[in-house]
Amino acid sequence: MATIDTLDLKGKRVLVRVDFNVPLNDKLEITDDSRMQAHLPTIETIFAKGGVPILMSHLGRPKNGPEDKFSLKHLVAHLKDISGREVFFIDDCIGDSVVNATKDLGNKSILLLENLRFYKEETSGDTVFASQLAKNGDVYINDAFGTAHRAHASTAIIAKYFESQKAFGRVLQSEIENVNKVLLGGEKPTTAIVGGAKVSSKISILENLLQRVDNLIIGGGMAYTFIKAQGGTIGNSLVEDDYLETAKDVLAKAAELGVKIFLPEDSVIADAFSNDANTKLWASNEIPAGWMGLDAGPNAIASVKEVLLASKTILWNGPMGVFEMEKFAEGTKAVANFIAEATTKGAFSLIGGGDSVAAIKKFGLAEEVSYVSTGGGAMLEFLEGKTLPGIKAIIG
Numbered sequence: 001m002a003t004i005d006t007l008d009l010k011g012k013r014v015l016v017r018v019d020f021n022v023p024l025n026d027k028l029e030i031t032d033d034s035r036m037q038a039h040l041p042t043i044e045t046i047f048a049k050g051g052v053p054i055l056m057s058h059l060g061r062p063k064n065g066p067e068d069k070f071s072l073k074h075l076v077a078h079l080k081d082i083s084g085r086e087v088f089f090i091d092d093c094i095g096d097s098v099v100n101a102t103k104d105l106g107n108k109s110i111l112l113l114e115n116l117r118f119y120k121e122e123t124s125g126d127t128v129f130a131s132q133l134a135k136n137g138d139v140y141i142n143d144a145f146g147t148a149h150r151a152h153a154s155t156a157i158i159a160k161y162f163e164s165q166k167a168f169g170r171v172l173q174s175e176i177e178n179v180n181k182v183l184l185g186g187e188k189p190t191t192a193i194v195g196g197a198k199v200s201s202k203i204s205i206l207e208n209l210l211q212r213v214d215n216l217i218i219g220g221g222m223a224y225t226f227i228k229a230q231g232g233t234i235g236n237s238l239v240e241d242d243y244l245e246t247a248k249d250v251l252a253k254a255a256e257l258g259v260k261i262f263l264p265e266d267s268v269i270a271d272a273f274s275n276d277a278n279t280k281l282w283a284s285n286e287i288p289a290g291w292m293g294l295d296a297g298p299n300a301i302a303s304v305k306e307v308l309l310a311s312k313t314i315l316w317n318g319p320m321g322v323f324e325m326e327k328f329a330e331g332t333k334a335v336a337n338f339i340a341e342a343t344t345k346g347a348f349s350l351i352g353g354g355d356s357v358a359a360i361k362k363f364g365l366a367e368e369v370s371y372v373s374t375g376g377g378a379m380l381e382f383l384e385g386k387t388l389p390g391i392k393a394i395i396g
Contacts (some may be wrong), residue, residue: 002168002394004170008138014136015057016043017390020035021055030075031233053110059117062115065118065168088112091216092120093114093116094133116133122152127153129153141166142169145379156389159393187297187348194218199247200242210253216260218261224237225238228247230251237293253256264293279327281297305338313347314350317380319359333363344368
């Protein structure tokens, strides 16, 4: 794997695709800087190897060219604070003025380019735009796992202009290595927890993981499609009737491969999708009409605990219930705690996917697991077994 360690960076302009797509509040203040923090090791490696980092990123989804609220200028002060470096900003990402700015930097300064998505050519993967971006560096580093599943100009197309002068940064390297610990043979037994609302959005992940895990815990709203497929009564719980046969196929394939499937035997059910709803505990396959399952029950949680604490490799993708509502957060919180406990006992744990990452952070356990992915959609496609364009562009 071509990493930043394999390249000679001395005296070179190092063009880095970072993922600075951070959330901003109404005052344009950063509310979560974890994505920016993640890139600091790559930036410091560039300095250590004598290079000059030129950073490019997108921010938000501007529709019609430049918009002030999506300008990367709002990130400059914070980048200075967390990097301890001088940071210069230029209000464009292509053109002679930008190229000249990349050549005029001191060897201890960072240059941040303006939002790539101010040009529609970025998301369309335009070759000419990619070639213009390429003029801003002598070496290309892709460190943006969160956009690696997009064939955008700055993530996939640009790499062809650098031949052997391209590599992964620390973030992308770590993402690949850590996912491969799960997908390419971690220590057994391996357990995957797949939750969330819909089977349709996770079916490819389930099918890919069946070849690689010993235990598969299915939770969240998608569990009720499986329970109904087995003949259970699920009341008003979320269900995808079009995927009942698919669910049966997954269960049959698991049995054939010797993979143990765990569905919640009991649920916290409610008479409305609301934190103020009436609730009670009930068997997941006997939920009465007018009631819906919104979280795992205590018996289900106990079963999950036993499995996770006996596991050596754990992947978590998707919550066990509607954890955004306090009444229905216990199952997801319990899973987060069990994974953290298993990790302290020597298990390798990977948290991947937006909701799982949000949950592990919400419960203050991000530092208690082995690895928390920075990519949402990219992680999902990686777990499906797809080759991501941003990765393929580097490895060929």
